[in-house]
Amino acid sequence: MRSFLLVRPALSVIPALLLVGACLAQTPAADPKKVVPNTPPKTTAAKTTPKTTAAVKNYKLTGSPAAKVTMELYTDFECPSCREFFLKVLPEVERDYVATGKIQLLHRDFRLPQHNYTKVAARYANAAGQIGQYQIVAQALFAKQQDWAQNGNVDAAVAKVLSPADLEKVRNLVKTDSHLDDTCVADEAQGAKDALSETPTMVIVKDGKRTKIGGFVQYNILKAYLDQILKS
């Protein structure tokens, strides 16, 4: 017992070294269990986004294809934290990183089952995407979330930001396009691979490595992290 007590300080170095080694073996942002290997792009749209895995339409992607980092943002149109992130944080990310060509931004739908109208909202957004109005409709859906989440009148929120002609096209697509949910299904499949447990969740993709950040992130700390990622 006594000899054990004497050598214990020395023995304690072993787990410490193992632990430090294990921590240092990680890249600053990588977790091998969460890395999803890239697969060849499946669609024409996906050919422009080689860093991502799911087949996605171009209207969900913004920023320069030359950007070394892609931020994949999983949101649910009816989730209040997503609303806060979309309206408060995302404009700053777009201004400082997307517009400057540093980061590509990819919106991904992750419709939570407990939300009653999120599927309808996502259909409207994706229908708007088909006619090149995804961003403006997504913005309107988040801005008016508190209204349509109560009464289910998604159409009214969209009607405020589209011209009558575009609104009619969107309504028709929402009613008739059987493939309108395809990108949502692909996004959710990718979300399952990313082991998503909440929205909003960002997946930062760099050099094929996918790093998941779950929950609402304030811009100042997100900025510090993105700057670090871009420098590394």
Next chain:
Amino acid sequence: MTSNRKLARPLLLIGQIALAAIFLAAGYFKLREPWLQFAVSLSSFKILPDEWLEPVAKTLPWAEVALGVAILSGILLRWTALLSSLILTVFLSVLTRSYLLGIHADCGCFGSGEPLGPKTLARDSTMLILALAVTAGAFLLRKPNRVE
């Protein structure tokens, strides 16, 4: 008294190893994730100023690892155990405050993805009791067997 000490010493050792394991695990699981994820957890408690989030998220996991190693080594055990008790008291206070205020926080105690709830509070209370027991044991059994 001597037989009590004989019994108490292995118990203290077990408690010491368990306490060290808790801190090593807490530090390790945080360090496996990007520091931003822990900063998000810290932010969810709405208690730290924004400018503190990054430095705390970057240093606290390493401090936990260092404390775990120190407790495991047994060097200055009274003081490292006391420090662990103080730290766990602060953690438990923050968790309890957030729970009572109805803040939907992510504990972040052993990595992300653990919503704050009664289970978290029960677990952290148990850890605090363990830390206090180790602290008391370390002070009561101050190195009678230590050989110069």
